[in-house]
Amino acid sequence: MGKIREIDVSELIPLIRNACREMAMEYGCDIRDAIRQARETENERARSILDLLLQNAEIATSEQIPICQDTGMIIAFASVGQDVHFTGGSFQQALQEGVRQGYHDFALRASVVADPLYDRINTKDNTPAVIHTEITEGDKVQISLMAKGFGSENKSAVAMLTPADGEKGVIRFVLDTVKKAGPNACPPFIIGVGIGGTFEACALLSKKALLRPLQEKNSDVRYAALEDRLLQEVNALGIGPQGLHGVTTALKVQIEQMPTHIAGMPCAVNICCHVCRHAKVVI
Ligand code: SF4
Incomplete structure (x- = not known):
């Protein structure tokens, strides 16, 4: 000991x-970078919305307001x-x-x-x-x-998928959840996905997934590939920044996985708006 x-x-x-x-009061650097990168591929209206989000965050930091x-x-x-x-x-x-x-x-x-x-x-x-x-x-x-924030928390969901649902089932569930969230959860989103564990453990995983810096991928190449595919498919929905159409419905999909029971494949989607606030305290 x-x-x-x-x-x-x-x-x-x-x-x-x-x-x-x-x-x-402060946007994480990873979110700022992801929004800057997203604006390069957006239509004019979506780009101006992303610019407003960046401007809003700058004002918040400089004036020390939320x-x-x-x-x-x-x-x-x-x-x-x-x-x-x-x-x-x-x-x-x-x-x-x-x-x-x-x-x-x-x-x-x-x-x-x-x-x-x-x-x-x-x-x-x-x-x-x-x-x-x-x-x-x-x-x-x-x-x-x-x-x-609860605009996005309210649109999160858990599904007790079965092993037979497989990767397709996960993709379908994530897309359905994002479609239901639509503009009400303040896109662009960061989407945390938890796969495995139990009913409550996968929900916690999906929330923990939101803590990972956006530039980091899942360390398992299969899940990293699924993160990329999900991001592509979510963005193909066309919801766009603030729901006013565009190719940036989400900035990133982050998956965390853990062992589960032979009979199940719990899956949770925790949606976070672009104000994805996190901090770390170490003593
Ligand atoms: S941006 Fe996020 S925190 Fe703000 S109202 Fe929308 S969901 Fe809530």
């Missing part, structure tokens, strides 16, 4: 707070090294406090309601974040954060 490393949970709070600001009014719900994927011992309070509460301070201090819209079905009263500080924690080796804590 390695030497135990003590981490005071209060160290997390300013890091999470600042990550909330950064995600809301890129979009929907500043999302925070999802945190925390990898905690097994040689870490948290001190000074609760890890979960510190993470929530970082979110609370970030949304309050930078005047980001609070978009979370405490009860999903009945009261739907806004918690007014964008908490609670959804936290997924896994224990890893070592003495580091790494937290990947997303601020997910």
